[in-house]
Amino acid sequence: MATIEVQRQLLPILDSPNQGARFYNPELPSSEPFVPGHRTCAGCGPSIQYRMTSKAAGDNTILVGPTGCMYVANSSYLCTPYNVPWAHTQIGSAGSFTAGVAAAYEAMIRKGKWKGAFPNIICEAGDGSASDIGLASISGALYRNHDCLIICYDNEQYANTGIQASSRTPYGGMTTFSPPGPEVPEGKKLFPKDLARMMAAGHPHCYVATASVGYPIDLMNKVRKGLNHKGAAYLMVYTPCQKGFVYETPRSIDLGRLVVECGLYPMWEWNPEKRAFDYSFRPASMRPVSEYLKLQGRFGHLHAEHIATLQKFANEQWRMMGVALPEALIHATDAKNLVNMAAAAEAEAVAQTL
Amino acid sequence: MAMLADVKKRTVRINGCVASAQAAKYADVDVIAAYPIRPYTATMMALAQMVANGELDAEYIVADSEHSQLSIAHGAASSGARVFTGSSGVGVQFAYELYSPISGSRMPVQMMIADRTLDPPGDFGSEHTDALSTRDMGWIMGWSCDAQEAFDNHLIAYRIGEDPRVLLPQMVCQDGFFVSHITGDVELPDTGQVKEFLPPYKHPYPLDPRHPVSHGPQIMPEQGPPLQLERARAMEESMAVIEEVHDEFAKIFGRRYDPWVEEFMTDDADVVFFMQGAHAVTARFAIQHMRDRGLKVGLVRLRTIRPYPTDRVKDVLSKFKAVGVIETNMGIGGVSSGGVLYAEVVAALYESQKRPLVLSFMAGMGGEAIVLKEFYWMTEKMLDAQKRGKIEKRTHWVGFEE
Numbered sequence: 001m002a003t004i005e006v007q008r009q010l011l012p013i014l015d016s017p018n019q020g021a022r023f024y025n026p027e028l029p030s031s032e033p034f035v036p037g038h039r040t041c042a043g044c045g046p047s048i049q050y051r052m053t054s055k056a057a058g059d060n061t062i063l064v065g066p067t068g069c070m071y072v073a074n075s076s077y078l079c080t081p082y083n084v085p086w087a088h089t090q091i092g093s094a095g096s097f098t099a100g101v102a103a104a105y106e107a108m109i110r111k112g113k114w115k116g117a118f119p120n121i122i123c124e125a126g127d128g129s130a131s132d133i134g135l136a137s138i139s140g141a142l143y144r145n146h147d148c149l150i151i152c153y154d155n156e157q158y159a160n161t162g163i164q165a166s167s168r169t170p171y172g173g174m175t176t177f178s179p180p181g182p183e184v185p186e187g188k189k190l191f192p193k194d195l196a197r198m199m200a201a202g203h204p205h206c207y208v209a210t211a212s213v214g215y216p217i218d219l220m221n222k223v224r225k226g227l228n229h230k231g232a233a234y235l236m237v238y239t240p241c242q243k244g245f246v247y248e249t250p251r252s253i254d255l256g257r258l259v260v261e262c263g264l265y266p267m268w269e270w271n272p273e274k275r276a277f278d279y280s281f282r283p284a285s286m287r288p289v290s291e292y293l294k295l296q297g298r299f300g301h302l303h304a305e306h307i308a309t310l311q312k313f314a315n316e317q318w319r320m321m322g323v324a325l326p327e328a329l330i331h332a333t334d335a336k337n338l339v340n341m342a343a344a345a346e347a348e349a350v351a352q353t354l
Numbered sequence: 355m356a357m358l359a360d361v362k363k364r365t366v367r368i369n370g371c372v373a374s375a376q377a378a379k380y381a382d383v384d385v386i387a388a389y390p391i392r393p394y395t396a397t398m399m400a401l402a403q404m405v406a407n408g409e410l411d412a413e414y415i416v417a418d419s420e421h422s423q424l425s426i427a428h429g430a431a432s433s434g435a436r437v438f439t440g441s442s443g444v445g446v447q448f449a450y451e452l453y454s455p456i457s458g459s460r461m462p463v464q465m466m467i468a469d470r471t472l473d474p475p476g477d478f479g480s481e482h483t484d485a486l487s488t489r490d491m492g493w494i495m496g497w498s499c500d501a502q503e504a505f506d507n508h509l510i511a512y513r514i515g516e517d518p519r520v521l522l523p524q525m526v527c528q529d530g531f532f533v534s535h536i537t538g539d540v541e542l543p544d545t546g547q548v549k550e551f552l553p554p555y556k557h558p559y560p561l562d563p564r565h566p567v568s569h570g571p572q573i574m575p576e577q578g579p580p581l582q583l584e585r586a587r588a589m590e591e592s593m594a595v596i597e598e599v600h601d602e603f604a605k606i607f608g609r610r611y612d613p614w615v616e617e618f619m620t621d622d623a624d625v626v627f628f629m630q631g632a633h634a635v636t637a638r639f640a641i642q643h644m645r646d647r648g649l650k651v652g653l654v655r656l657r658t659i660r661p662y663p664t665d666r667v668k669d670v671l672s673k674f675k676a677v678g679v680i681e682t683n684m685g686i687g688g689v690s691s692g693g694v695l696y697a698e699v700v701a702a703l704y705e706s707q708k709r710p711l712v713l714s715f716m717a718g719m720g721g722e723a724i725v726l727k728e729f730y731w732m733t734e735k736m737l738d739a740q741k742r743g744k745i746e747k748r749t750h751w752v753g754f755e756e
Contacts, residue, residue, distance in 0.1 A: 003411070060563045064429070075571035085561035087432050087459075088570030090451055093425035096417065100385065100429025100437075101561060103413035107384035108435055111411055113554070119563050137425065140418035 006109045007117045008147070009060060011224040016217040025217055031058050038081040040073040043249035045239030045256065046153040047074070048213045050124060053151060053237075056220035057227060059084060061120040064098045066134060067091035068126030069160040069241075070153060094125035094134035095141030095150060102146035120227045121148040127168035128158040130236070131195045138234070142203035145231040149223065152195065152234075155241035163244040167193040170264070171313065172306050173298050175244065180301040187301060191313060196236040200270035200277070205231060208270040212238035214256025215267075218281070222269065229272065238265045246297025255295065261285055262292040263314035263329075266321055279321040286323075288332040289314050294341065304338040311338075358382045358410070363544045370533035371396035373501040373540050374440070374466045374526070377508030379410045380548045384435035384555075387426040389417045391445040392478055393530040394468035398440065420445040424452035424463070431461040432569055434560035436512070439463065442530060443470030446484040456523045457492030458585060459570055461557070462515035463523040464508065465493075468534035469631075471720050472684075479721010480530035482630065482683040486694055489660055492585050494524040494592060496658035497631040501538040504528045506609060509552055513599045516555050520592040529682075531721065532632030543607055551606045589661050596658065614663035615670055616655040619645060623652030625736035628671065628699055629680035630656045633717075633724045637680075640729030651733050659698070667702040675740040676711040678732050682718040690714040692749035711739045717752040728752050 014027050033054035040047040046069055054061065063086040065071045071088050074081050089097035102121050108114035125134055130152035138150055157175050158164040164177040171191045174180055178188035200208035207229040211219040219237060226233030240247070240255040247255060259265040260283045267281040289310045293299040302310075311332045318325055331337055358379070368376065374397045378386070386405075388398035404410040413430075417423040420441050427439040441449060446467060456463050471481040482497070489495060494515060498504040504526070511524035528534055559567045573581070596613045604610035616634070619641050620626055627637050634655040644651050654670055654677075656663075671677050681693025690696035696714035703709050715732050718724045732752060739745045 062433070062561050062563060072572050075568060077571045077573040077577050080568040080571060082568055083566060084563055085566045086568045087429070087561055088572075089425060089428065090455060092421060092451070093428070096422035096425035097429035097432075099415065099422075100387070100426035100431075101433045103385045103415055103426065104430035104433035104435035104437075107411070107413045108433070111384065113384070114434065114562075116564075136418045137422045140422055143418075144415065 003110050004112050006106060008230060009117050009120065010228055011056070011058065013221050013224055014217050016221060029055055029058060031055060033057065033059060033061055033082065033084040035081050035083060037079065038074040039076060040069065041243050043242045043252045045213050045241055045252050046070050046126070046155055048252060049153050049219065049237050049239045052213070052216050052220050053122065053124070053223050054084070056223040057120045057122060060117060061122060062101055064089055064094070064101060064121070064123040066094040066097070066123070066125045066129045068129055069155070070124050070126065072160045091129045092133040093137055094123050094129045095138035098123040098148050098150060099141040099144065099146045102148045106147070118147060123148065123150045125150065125152055126158070126160070127152055127154040127156060127195070128166045131167045131193050139202060142199060142206050142232045142234055145205060147231055149226040149233045149235065152236045153239045154236050155239050155244065156192070157241065157244045159241045159244045168195060170310070172302050172310060174301060175298070185301065185303060186306045196234070199234045203232070203234070204270070204275055205272050207233040207272055210236045210265065210267050212256040212260055212265055212267065213240070214238070214253055214260060244298065247295050251295060255292070257283065258287065258292040258295070261287045262289045263318045264289060264292060264310070266317045268321065286326060286329065288329060290332070290338065300341050302341045304335040304340055307338045307341070308333050308335040358545055360545045363541065363547070365539050365541050367537050368501060368540050369396070369535050369537045370501045370504045370528045371468060371535065372400045373505040374508055374528070375400035375404065376540070376542060377505045378438040379404055380543070380545065381436060381438070381509060381512050381552060382410070383412050383438040385413045385415065385426070385430035385437045387415050387417050387423040387437065387439040389420050389423045389441070389445065391420070391442045391470070393470060393534045394440045394442040394466060396534065397466055397468070420449040421451060424449040424456065427463045427465070428452060428456050428459070428461060431463045431557070432459065432561050434555070434557055434562065436555040437463050438466070440466035440468070442468050443484045444473050446488065447472065450488065453488050453491035453493060455570070458581070460521040460585070460588065461523060462512070462521055462555070464512055464515065465523065465525050466508070467525055467527040468530045469527060470530045477720050478530070480532055480632070481719055481721060482527070485525055485527045486683045488525070492522060492589060493660060494522050494589070494658070495527065495660040497527045497529070497656070498533060499632050499634045499655065500533060501536070502540045503611070504533060505540050506603065506607070506611070509548065510599055510603055513552050514592060514596055517595050517599070518558060520588060520595050521557070522588055522592060527631070529632035547606050551603065593661050593663070596661070611657065614656070614658055614666045616657060617670065618653040618655070620652035620654060620673070622650055623674060624650040624740055625676040625678065625733065626652040626654050626671070626674050627678050627680055627732070628654050628656065628695070629682070630659065630695070631682065633680060633682065636724055636726065637729060640726050643726065644730065644733055649733060649737065651736070662698060664702045667699065668706050671699065671703055671710055672706040672708045674710045676713065676736040678713045678715055678736045680715050680717050680724065690749045692716045696749070711745050713739060713745055714749040715752050716749060724752070
């Protein structure tokens with residue numbers, strides 16, 4: 001008996017004339033696979049990302065949710081925000097469970113046991129799952145090239161368990177596992193794992209990209225590119241957490257832009273056909289890291305020297321993307337030119353009253 | 355090719371691992387999740403070759419760990435595919451997190467286990483501790499004692515687990531080496547017989563974009579008990595289905611197994627061995643020898659430990675004066691300070707009006723064969739207990755005592 005050929009979906013790429021600007025795109029799909037009524041915090045970055053991602057994917061989609069905020073806060077028994085099939089899996093099973101779903105559909109369609117176009121299979125893993133406990137399972141899924149999209153919604157910490165450091169928590173980020181104190185004034189001493197780059201380097205046949213909730217059309221297009229790519233794709237998305245970052249709730253999208261403008265979240269795509277990074281994304285402006293840091297309580301303890309360290313880190317990111325550094329950003333790597341966060345916050349408060 | 359090619363019934367000489375692979379092929383599995391560990395690996399090697407040869411159309415996935423193997427199986431079964439996976443020893447333990455989520459989401463994943471002793475130190479030999487440590491996770495579980503029974507048990511287990519009245523995962527266990535690597539004659543059925551016996555897998559609520567469902571949402575503590583009760587009931591109510599399926603199997607394939615216990619020379623026995631798995635083959639020989647010498651000894655072999663046939667074990671064992679439980683597993687610091695099977699036996703007998711004396715024998719540990727003279731020694735211990743009317747000692751480490 002003949003094998004049935006697997007038909008795959010092709011989603012159109014949205015028009016995005018100016019990635020850096022805020023605008024409404026009338027082409028946005030009307031489909032809402034992720035609806036309101038869940039228990040995430042106001043301004044929750046991961047859930048804003050979830051809505052955009054699932055909207056970009058449409059209704060022929062299956063979502064996989066390893067343990068994390070997007071499991072615990074979203075899905076309450078007898079009440080679900082998912083309009084498409086969704087399954088919880090273990091925090092370490094992000095890549096493996098998703099691989100199982102993808103393999104099942106390959107076999108079932110091929111053997112005539114399920115009829116229709118291959119569904120979009122999306123895994124929504126937090127950064128704890130993606131960078132720590134589920135890393136091997138995700139690497140396995142990418143390596144084996146299952147037709148799926150694995151998203152790391154990166155809020156730079158284990159937020160659901162009450163704000164603990166993950167290997168994505170930035171240098172200087174205060175969490176309950178990396179608190180500052182007289183002996184450890186900076187709090188988190190380690191720099192974050194360069195997860196997306198590691199995924200691109202190790203699985204060069206995959207579409208890999210970074211994105212941020214600050215740039216919704218760009219995010220949705222990267223989701224669609226990842227889904228259109230036949231085989232595995234990986235997306236790491238900056239999704240601020242107001243509970244863990246300690247900022248004013250309406251500023252989630254602002255932070256999503258600032259983190260990119262400050263060079264702390266390099267935006268790029270890995271092109272698997274050309275085997276090359278695409279660094280063409282340019283934010284509207286480039287700013288010193290202090291502008292991003294001062295909006296967040298988790299950095300409130302940093303001294304000038306720590307801010308200078310973070311500026312050096314950001315400058316390295318710009319250089320990696322081949323961006324020429326303006327004098328001001330080089331100037332900001334010298335602690336003598338900076339003030340402690342407490343003083344900066346005070347200055348910001350004064351500025352707000354002007 | 356999409357469907358299994360039709361073949362006629364034939365007898366082949368294969369080992370337990372290959373018999374398991376053959377069963378998976380006959381079940382026309384859709385997704386296979388493999389990861390190497392001895393001794394079960396040979397099953398996955400055989401399946402890889404079948405897929406390479408085009409004998410079986412399945413997604414063959416080499417996972418990055420046993421944890422991933424079970425997660426792949428979970429995801430695939432949740433999507434509506436029939437899945438096959440397996441492991442041995444510490445591999446079974448590496449996947450431990452997944453056992454409860456799989457049975458709790460009521461996914462009839464099938465896992466083949468060829469037992470291996472747990473570390474330390476590295477020991478290839480068979481010991482049932484690997485699978486038995488998961489016995490309360492909601493999986494249907496039982497041991498076969500030879501390659502033919504292993505083949506049959508896989509088909510039987512799929513049929514039971516996938517029954518809409520059951521929907522539970524199954525561990526189909528066989529002793530490492532004593533079954534997995536010992537060849538025997540295995541009758542492979544007509545594909546037509548398998549089609550008649552095992553209908554295609556159809557989960558009532560798969561992850562299907564046309565009928566959206568949410569699997570495994572977060573619950574409040576008060577929502578936990580009803581879900582646990584449902585899972586426990588599914589296991590309890592599977593007992594009727596298990597009996598039904600064994601009848602059906604006998605009708606179609608002509609081999610009849612008692613789903614719960616095999617009794618061997620128990621008719622007028624005073625003392626019996628109670629055990630699971632491959633060492634029962636040696637036990638049968640030993641018992642025949644002892645019968646020739648006039649000793650009234652028999653064998654009760656447990657075929658299904660989950661669900662545990664409490665009443666059946668009680669009724670069967672109440673007939674005897676003494677029962678010797680051959681453990682082949684570790685239950686360190688437990689009821690008998692030996693193995694875990696003792697506790698299951700004694701608990702079943704508690705409600706009986708007529709309770710035999712029960713001894714626990716730590717034998718077959720670390721993959722050691724239980725030799726004939728050890729069976730004779732254990733029989734003497736049982737007969738001695740019967741004569742005195744009490745046990746000298748609850749647990750005996752066989753080979754370490756006079």
